Amino acid sequence: MNAALSTLTLLATLQSDPLDRASVPSAVAPGLESFGVSWTLAHSGELVAISSPRYPWHQEEEGIVAFCSLRSGSLLAVSGPGDAREPIEEADFGWRVCEGSDYDGDGIPEIIASAPGRGGETRGSLHVLSAISGESLQRLKAPKGCSLLGRELCAAGDSDLDGIDDLFVLAKGQSEGGGASSDVVLLVSGRTGERLHEVVDLPVRPSGVTRAWNLESIGDVNQDRMRDVAIAEYVPAPGRVFVCSGFDGRVLGHVEGQTGEQFFGRSLANVGDLDGDGVAELAIGVPYEVRDGRSLGGKVVVVSGADYGRLFRTRPSGPGSDEGLGTAVAACPDVDGDHVPDIVAGTPGAGFGGGAVILSGRDGSLIRRLTNRVGTVSAGYSIAACLDLTGDGEPAVLLGTFNAAAGPAPSQGVIALSGRTGDGIHTFLRCERTEEIRARRDRK
Numbered sequence: 001m002n003a004a005l006s007t008l009t010l011l012a013t014l015q016s017d018p019l020d021r022a023s024v025p026s027a028v029a030p031g032l033e034s035f036g037v038s039w040t041l042a043h044s045g046e047l048v049a050i051s052s053p054r055y056p057w058h059q060e061e062e063g064i065v066a067f068c069s070l071r072s073g074s075l076l077a078v079s080g081p082g083d084a085r086e087p088i089e090e091a092d093f094g095w096r097v098c099e100g101s102d103y104d105g106d107g108i109p110e111i112i113a114s115a116p117g118r119g120g121e122t123r124g125s126l127h128v129l130s131a132i133s134g135e136s137l138q139r140l141k142a143p144k145g146c147s148l149l150g151r152e153l154c155a156a157g158d159s160d161l162d163g164i165d166d167l168f169v170l171a172k173g174q175s176e177g178g179g180a181s182s183d184v185v186l187l188v189s190g191r192t193g194e195r196l197h198e199v200v201d202l203p204v205r206p207s208g209v210t211r212a213w214n215l216e217s218i219g220d221v222n223q224d225r226m227r228d229v230a231i232a233e234y235v236p237a238p239g240r241v242f243v244c245s246g247f248d249g250r251v252l253g254h255v256e257g258q259t260g261e262q263f264f265g266r267s268l269a270n271v272g273d274l275d276g277d278g279v280a281e282l283a284i285g286v287p288y289e290v291r292d293g294r295s296l297g298g299k300v301v302v303v304s305g306a307d308y309g310r311l312f313r314t315r316p317s318g319p320g321s322d323e324g325l326g327t328a329v330a331a332c333p334d335v336d337g338d339h340v341p342d343i344v345a346g347t348p349g350a351g352f353g354g355g356a357v358i359l360s361g362r363d364g365s366l367i368r369r370l371t372n373r374v375g376t377v378s379a380g381y382s383i384a385a386c387l388d389l390t391g392d393g394e395p396a397v398l399l400g401t402f403n404a405a406a407g408p409a410p411s412q413g414v415i416a417l418s419g420r421t422g423d424g425i426h427t428f429l430r431c432e433r434t435e436e437i438r439a440r441r442d443r444k
Contacts, residue, residue: 046070046387047131048398049111050414050428051094063093065113067134070416071389073426077134079113079127091117093127096153098217101165101190103128103137110137112167112190114150124149124171126193140193143186146173154215156187156246157226159197164190168199168229168246170213183211185231187249197249199231202242211235216268218243219280221305222252230282232265239264241284243308253308255284260296262288267329271302272341274361279305283343285326298325300345302364314364316357317347324349324380325357332358332385333395335419336367344397344419346380354379356397358419370417374424376401379415386416389426394419 051065065079080093093115100112108131116124123142126149130137142149152170159166166189173184185199205211212235221228226246233240238257241264245252257264267285274281282303289296299315317323328346335342340361348354353372356379360367372379382400389396396416414428 047076048414048428049097049131051097051113063091063095063115065094065097065111065129065134067131068428070386070426073416073428077132079129079134079136091115091122096150098153098155098167100128100155100167101158101163103164104130106130106132108132112153112155114153114169116148116150116171123147124151126150126153126167126169126188140188140190142171143173143188143193143195146171146184146186146195148172152185152213152215154217154229155227156190156217156229157220158190159187159226159247160189160191162189162191165227166190166196166246168215168217168231168244170215182207183213185213185215185244185249187246199242199244199249199251201251202231203233203240205236209236212263214265214268216270217246218268218270218282218305220246221279228252230268232268232284234263234265237262237264239266241265241268241282241303243282255282255303255308255310257286260289260291261286262290263326264301266326269329269331269343271329271331271343271361273305274302274340275304275311277304277306281305281311282308283329283331283345285329285345287324287326295322297322298327300326300329300343300359300364302343302361312364314343314359314366316359316364316366316369322349323347324354327381328383328400330384332361332419334361335394336360338362342367344383344385346383346399348378348380348401350380353377354381354399354401355422356380356383356399356417358397368419370397370419370422372399372415372417373422374415374417374427376415376427385419389416390418390420392418392420396425 048068048070067077068075094113095116096114098112100110103110111129113127126140127136128138149171154168156166156168187197214232216230217227218230228246229244231242238261240256242254243252264286266287269283270280271283272280284301287298299313301313302311330344332342332344342361343359346356355372356370358368379399379401384398385395386398397419399415416425
């Protein structure tokens with residue numbers, strides 16, 4: 001197991017500084033399964049929840065979700081899989097995390113954390129966590145015939161009209177049409193975990209072909225008042241992205257990766273309406289591209305939410321850059337004053353510390369480059385633009401870091417940078433042991 005904080009989620013609450021939730025962008029960046037690490041970053045307000053499914057490294061490997069204040073950086077609560085857990089099925093608690101509905105009626109959405117387990121036959125489960133106390137409110141078991149539930153996860157709309165938003169999840173299982181067990185994307189009940197629908201039009205691959213997926217909630221594309229979902233199959237190359245109904249899982253359209261585009265869909269983000277047609281656009285990360293044997297570096301492709309045609313692509317550092325642009329991408333408020341939402345993307349390979357770029361939502365041109373100078377390594381494997389934490393009128397940028405070295409490394413953590421200057425604001429939970437995290441919480 002390579003050492004890294006494995007899942008990051010930045011989640012909104014309305015606890016101390018109420019916000020218009022619709023005005024705050026969200027972002028999700030998927031995992032690097034080839035390195036045994038899975039980053040997810042999604043936020044919309046006051047709390048940051050940092051989860052790691054194998055934490056601390058090389059010891060008890062106990063998954064945790066730790067809740068911190070976004071404004072102060074202080075630790076507020078810690079969640080674990082629970083004393084009554086089934087150890088095999090609950091392995092990798094916190095592998096993926098997303099925002100759910102308000103299950104306990106306190107007016108604040110809970111967090112859904114997956115525990116897919118390890119090994120081909122472990123079923124996996126989903127856990128509903130209170131965003132205030134970290135308490136586990138409910139456990140959703142895998143539907144019959146499924147294993148490794150929750151290797152990918154994102155919120156859907158309330159398709160069964162029971163008052164709780166449902167969930168899109170990736171699992172191993174037999175499709176509704178029968179045949180051998182394979183990767184399946186399911187729409188499951190957010191209240192019971194029951195299988196509601198399956199996305200049936202995804203490509204069928206021969207047995208043994210390595211596949212990597214990414215799921216992202218993208219808002220209501222087909223105007224049926226349900227949140228829809230983008231599903232990227234970014235391995236095998238070049239990759240493709242499907243837009244599916246949040247009501248019944250139907251594929252509404254798709255975007256094909258082009259020859260030479262490696263890991264097309266490695267990151268996805270709803271970046272808002274950029275062309276004025278009333279439908280939000282989708283940003284697609286492509287961390288690596290090769291043409292005629294020559295590396296062109298990474299890029300971000302923006303496609304129309306109306307017809308999925310390519311609007312523009314951006315590669316601000318030019319061909320051959322190894323910055324890793326496209327590894328993570330997120331929506332950003334209008335920074336350059338042209339009344340069009342902008343885009344923020346991670347550049348984990350930029351120098352030693354990594355960083356981010358802010359890109360124009362109008363044409364993809366470079367607005368600003370943020371260089372990480374706070375001492376962490378390779379920041380930008382996950383990313384989100386969040387609140388103005390410094391009072392300068394611009395959003396802060398939250399970055400997840402990555403270090404593949406064996407053993408805990410002090411260079412790992414989650415950092416908040418000024419969106420204007422790139423100066424460090426906070427470093428959240430920099431590589432602490434589980435017992436240290438809980439002790440620090442208990443001292444509060």
